[in-house]
Amino acid sequence: MIADVPARPRVRFTDAQIEMAHGAGGKASRRLVEGLIAPAFANPVLAQLADAATFDVGGTRVATTADGFVVRPLRFPGGSIGELAVNGTVNDLAVSGARATALMASFILEAGLPAETLRAEVDAMAGAAARAGVPIVGGDTKVVEHGACDGMYVATFGIGALDARVALDPHAVRPGDRVLLSGPVGDHGITILLARGELDLEADIRSDTRPVWPFVDALIGACGGALRWMRDPTRGGVATALNELARECGLGIVLHEDDVPVRREVRGACEVLGLDPLHIANEGQMLAVVDAAQADDALAAMRGVPGGEDARIIGEIAAQHGGTVLGRTPYGGTRVIDMLVGDPLPRIC
Amino acid sequence: MIADVPARPRVRFTDAQIEMAHGAGGKASRRLVEGLIAPAFANPVLAQLADAATFDVGGTRVATTADGFVVRPLRFPGGSIGELAVNGTVNDLAVSGARATALMASFILEAGLPAETLRAEVDAMAGAAARAGVPIVGGDTKVVEHGACDGMYVATFGIGALDARVALDPHAVRPGDRVLLSGPVGDHGITILLARGELDLEADIRSDTRPVWPFVDALIGACGGALRWMRDPTRGGVATALNELARECGLGIVLHEDDVPVRREVRGACEVLGLDPLHIANEGQMLAVVDAAQADDALAAMRGVPGGEDARIIGEIAAQHGGTVLGRTPYGGTRVIDMLVGDPLPRIC
Numbered sequence: 001m002i003a004d005v006p007a008r009p010r011v012r013f014t015d016a017q018i019e020m021a022h023g024a025g026g027k028a029s030r031r032l033v034e035g036l037i038a039p040a041f042a043n044p045v046l047a048q049l050a051d052a053a054t055f056d057v058g059g060t061r062v063a064t065t066a067d068g069f070v071v072r073p074l075r076f077p078g079g080s081i082g083e084l085a086v087n088g089t090v091n092d093l094a095v096s097g098a099r100a101t102a103l104m105a106s107f108i109l110e111a112g113l114p115a116e117t118l119r120a121e122v123d124a125m126a127g128a129a130a131r132a133g134v135p136i137v138g139g140d141t142k143v144v145e146h147g148a149c150d151g152m153y154v155a156t157f158g159i160g161a162l163d164a165r166v167a168l169d170p171h172a173v174r175p176g177d178r179v180l181l182s183g184p185v186g187d188h189g190i191t192i193l194l195a196r197g198e199l200d201l202e203a204d205i206r207s208d209t210r211p212v213w214p215f216v217d218a219l220i221g222a223c224g225g226a227l228r229w230m231r232d233p234t235r236g237g238v239a240t241a242l243n244e245l246a247r248e249c250g251l252g253i254v255l256h257e258d259d260v261p262v263r264r265e266v267r268g269a270c271e272v273l274g275l276d277p278l279h280i281a282n283e284g285q286m287l288a289v290v291d292a293a294q295a296d297d298a299l300a301a302m303r304g305v306p307g308g309e310d311a312r313i314i315g316e317i318a319a320q321h322g323g324t325v326l327g328r329t330p331y332g333g334t335r336v337i338d339m340l341v342g343d344p345l346p347r348i349c
Numbered sequence: 350m351i352a353d354v355p356a357r358p359r360v361r362f363t364d365a366q367i368e369m370a371h372g373a374g375g376k377a378s379r380r381l382v383e384g385l386i387a388p389a390f391a392n393p394v395l396a397q398l399a400d401a402a403t404f405d406v407g408g409t410r411v412a413t414t415a416d417g418f419v420v421r422p423l424r425f426p427g428g429s430i431g432e433l434a435v436n437g438t439v440n441d442l443a444v445s446g447a448r449a450t451a452l453m454a455s456f457i458l459e460a461g462l463p464a465e466t467l468r469a470e471v472d473a474m475a476g477a478a479a480r481a482g483v484p485i486v487g488g489d490t491k492v493v494e495h496g497a498c499d500g501m502y503v504a505t506f507g508i509g510a511l512d513a514r515v516a517l518d519p520h521a522v523r524p525g526d527r528v529l530l531s532g533p534v535g536d537h538g539i540t541i542l543l544a545r546g547e548l549d550l551e552a553d554i555r556s557d558t559r560p561v562w563p564f565v566d567a568l569i570g571a572c573g574g575a576l577r578w579m580r581d582p583t584r585g586g587v588a589t590a591l592n593e594l595a596r597e598c599g600l601g602i603v604l605h606e607d608d609v610p611v612r613r614e615v616r617g618a619c620e621v622l623g624l625d626p627l628h629i630a631n632e633g634q635m636l637a638v639v640d641a642a643q644a645d646d647a648l649a650a651m652r653g654v655p656g657g658e659d660a661r662i663i664g665e666i667a668a669q670h671g672g673t674v675l676g677r678t679p680y681g682g683t684r685v686i687d688m689l690v691g692d693p694l695p696r697i698c
Contacts, residue, residue, distance in 0.1 A: 018462040023492025032490060036468055037456075040475040043484040045451070053486035057450050058409035058510035066453035066506050068491040101406050102394070104415035106504040107386075108457070113367040119385055126389040135392040138402035140504075141381060142417040143372025144696065148499050155455040155489075155504030157415050161407035347493065 011035040019343075025235025025281070026340030030244075051231065052096035054162060061162045063098035065089055069154045072347040074117065076195035078187075078206030081154055082124030084283055084349055087209050088234065089158040090132045094213040095230035095286055097168050097220070098160030103129060105139040106155040112146040121152065132211040134158075165224050170248035173228045175319040178295035179253065180288045182215050182302055183208070183310040185238055186266040189280035189345050194269065201272065203265035208284035214305045215286055222301035226291035233287055234349060236340040239278035241287055242315075242325045243339040252321030255337060258330045259314045278327075279340045281348045289317065360384040368692075374584025374630070375689030379593075400580065401445035403511060410511045412447035414438055418503045421696040423470065425544035427536075427555030430503055431473030433632060433698055436558050437583065438507040439481045443562040444579035444635055446517050446569070447509030452478060454488040455504040461495045470501065481560040483507075514573050519597035522577045524668040527644035528602065529637045531564050531651055532557070532659040534587055535615040538629035538694050543618065550621065552614035557633035563654045564635055571650035575640035582636055583698060585689040588627035590636055591664075591674045592688040601670030604686060607679045608663045627676075628689045630697045638666065 013035030021028035038046055045053045052065040069085045090100045105125065109118065129136050187208040194201055212232055219227055229249075233241040238260065246253050255278075262270075262277045270277050284307075290298045295313055302311035318326075325337040362384030370377035387395055394402045401414040418434045428436075439449045454474065458467065478485050536557040543550055561581055568576055578598075582590040587609065595602050604627075611619075611626045619626050633656075639647045644662055651660035667675075674686040 013464065015464055017464055018458045018460055018467060018492055020460050020492050020494065023458065023490060029490060036464070037471055037488070037490070040468075040471040041478070041485040042475075043486065045484060045486040050487075053451065053453065055451055055486060057406070057411050057508060060407035060409040062406050062411075062508075064451065064453060064487065064506070064508060066455045066487055066504070067489045068455040068457050068504060070457060070491045070493050070497075102402065102404055102413065104402065104413060104506060106415045106417040106455075106506075108417050108419060108502055108504075109367045109372065111367060111369050115362065115364055115366055115385070118367060119389075122386055122389040126391075129390070135394060136390040137392065137394040137404060138399075138413065138415055139386070140416045141372060141378060141386070142419045142502075142696075143367055143369050144419050144499070144502075145369065147496075148419075149502075150493070150497050153457055153491075153493075153498075153502070155415070155417065155457075157413070157453060157455075157504075157506035159406060159411070159413060159508065347491075 020346045021343040024340060024343035026240055050096060051092040052098065062159055063093050063096045063162055064159045065092035066157050067092065069349055070347055071192065071349050072150055073195055074151055076207055077191055079209040080121060080124045082121035083128045083209050085154040085156045086125050086128035086132065087211050087283060088349060089156040090134060090211045090213060091232040093158050093160040094216045095232050097163045097166045099213055100132060100134040100158050100160045102137045102159050103134055104157045105136055107141045108149055108153040109141065109143045110146060110149045110151050111143055113151050117151065132213065163220060165220050166227055168229055170229050170245055173249040173251060173289050173317055175251060175317050176292045177228060177289050177317040178292050178313050179315040180290065180298055180302060181260065181312055181314045182212065182286045182308055184261040184263050185282055185285060186262055186277040186280035188283040189348050190266045190269045192348050193345055201269055203269055205265045208282055210284035210307065212284060212286040215302050215308060218301040218305050219288055219298055222297045223290050223294040226294040227288060229289040231287045233282050233285060235281050237279040237281060238287065239325065239337045240339045246323050246325055250322050252318035253315055253325045254318050255315040255325055255327045257327045259312050261310045261312055275344055278337060283349065369695045370692040373689060373692035375589055399445060400441040401447065403445065411508055412442050412445045412511055413508045414441040415506050416441065418698055419696050420541065420698050421499055422544055423500055425556055426540055428558040429470060429473045431470035432477045432558050434503040434505045435474050435477035435481060436560050436632060437698060438505040439483060439560045439562060440581045442507050442509040443565045444581050446512045446515045448562055449481060449483040449507050449509045451486045451508050452483055453506045454485055456490045457498055457502040458490065458492045459495060459498045459500050460492055462500050466500065481562065512569060514569050515576055517578055519578050519594055522598040522600060522638050522666055524600060524666050525641045526577060526638050526666040527641050527662050528664040529639065529647055529651060530609065530661055530663045531634045531657055533610040533612050534631055534634060535611055535626040535629035537632040538697050539615045539618045541697050542694055550618055552618055554614045557631055559633035559656065561633060561635040564651050564657060567650040567654050568637055568647055571646045572639050572643040575643040576637060578638040580636045582631050582634060584630050586628040586630060587636065588674065588686045589688045595672050595674055599671050601667035602664055602674045603667050604664040604674055604676045606676045608661050610659045610661060624693055627686060632698065
């Protein structure tokens with residue numbers, strides 16, 4: 001309902017041309033969407049700018065989401081563009097409180113693409129869809145000349161029915177609520193960066209691409225209405241997702257930086273490259289905000305899901321510092337953690 | 350239901366690589382979809398290979414459709430990629446008997462694209478969506494390096510609730526049923542071809558891009574259950590759409606070629622280029638099959654819609670020549686009209 005959407009200051013998009021950063025999921029992306037695209041398409045559902053749009057069709061409350069995938073290379077340790085396309089879409093629905101009912105896929109293929117490459121990705125999509133328990137019910141195929149795309153791009157669309165047990169709303173977030181994270185951050189982004197072979201770095205690391213619905217399902221079962229907000233921290237990482245929440249709810253977020261799990265290999269690569277693991281994309285993790293009284297139950301539920309052993313409570317909502325994310329170090333220091341600025345990792349998904 | 354899908358001979362995709370023809374909407378496209386993509390994603394909804402997929406979400410019967418748009422040039426007389434993306438998706442739903450409830454749009458943008466070009470297309474989409482009475486509720490934006498796409502590609506997704514007044518089914522088509530067409534064919538494809546400026550041809554012609562829902566709505570009102578089948582003859586044209594119907598229903602289709610409206614400019618360009626207007630893409634026309642007893646009412650209903658003045662009855666369903674489309678000339682001759690083969694008009698939508 002439009003009455004629920006707070007009046008945000010109008011963003012103006014004044015850049016003369018599109019740059020890589022507009023696709024990175026950080027500040028520039030947000031300016032493009034809020035300043036150019038959303039005003040033209042103005043409607044109350046879009047104005048929520050959520051991972052998925054929720055609206056009524058014939059009396060049923062549905063969630064839908066659309067994603068484009070342009071990752072380079074097409075295959076990388078732990079996954080490929082096809083798996084990413086399915087999991088990413090299933091996950092956008094999941095964190096909106098909807099289990100995917102059906103997916104569609106639109107392929108843009110480059111003339112000259114080996115049929116085996118396409119077959120491998122179609123099979124990867126079929127496998128990921130089967131693991132997520134969702135059928136791919138339709139799609140579209142276009143072909144462009146050799147050189148007019150990088151092998152293949154995939155756009156996916158997902159639809160699901162909202163789970164009646166939850167009512168997610170960033171405006172329901174309260175000071176004292178806890179922030180949970182399902183596992184280590186940065187695996188996907190760093191894997192892609194290393195897989196390009198442009199850096200003289202090697203590390204034993206794989207993309208975390210996977211469906212997060214099992215975490216969502218466990219969380220809903222454990223705390224139902226005490227679950228306030230969820231997000232999958234993809235492009236822009238945990239820092240961008242939490243900044244978006246801070247802006248939406250108007251409260252502060254205190255992050256205990258040492259409680260954020262980061263693999264040694266990811267931390268090492270980030271140090272060499274001057275990157276912050278909190279800005280690196282994940283494709284199989286989720287963030288949740290729950291009432292403090294339910295936080296331990298919620299954490300136990302996440303840890304009970306296979307692959308959730310490293311879930312943590314990483315922070316809490318604060319009445320102070322509205323709209324910002326503050327990192328607190330074990331030495332007692334604090335720093336403001338911003339959204340991603342620029343595009344250190346292009347074409348990550 | 351899977352029991353309703355006839356057993357078709359299994360198609361094998363043995364091509365070594367993707368060629369432009371695989372995106373042209375004709376025989377090669379069908380082989381790619383039936384031989385490579387659909388078997389991997391195997392499920393009863395996809396097996397229908399219809400313009401839109403229909404299934405249940407939370408008890409409501411919905412139709413969804415996915416489309417990719419890679420048209421070159423981005424703007425052309427009568428429209429642009431943005432209008433095409435909205436109308437094409439709205440139309441796929443319309444011919445499935447569903448009025449669009451919501452659209453989503455996924456953009457793949459090339460770094461360096463002038464912001465004004467994007468703004469013009471976003472505005473074009475907003476205008477087309479407003480004319481079709483449907484909100485654009487969400488989407489996604491990715492940016493690829495300069496040279497990695499042609500300015501912009503757009504993937505659109507649409508969802509709608511099926512109109513309870515109709516039950517479309519190619520297997521309900523009967524010998525004697527009439528084939529209706531909403532207006533002149535070939536305008537879109539020939540407009541794009543000339544707009545590229547690669548041919549020394551000029552003609553006063555514009556794309557026919559428009560929503561066909563008003564025709565569908567009028568047809569449903571006029572003949573309800575007597576309406577058997579609808580299709581928008583885009584890539585591959587009227588010939589491909591009717592061949593697909595002939596295959597699906599197992600009956601023959603007799604087309605009175607002289608009754609198919611073709612503008613002088615389109616016919617002239619086709620003659621010079623050696624193309625058949627029946628193979629040229631349309632973006633604002635529709636085909637319908639109705640019971641013979643209701644055909645005159647159906648025609649009157651289509652003609653009563655603004656822009657439908659040139660609607661015609663162009664043929665009928667026949668018990669003979671199962672699976673084929675026969676063109677009949679006024680001199681009494683006949684010819685077999687095949688699906689589109691190859692790709693005479695790449696990147697038409």
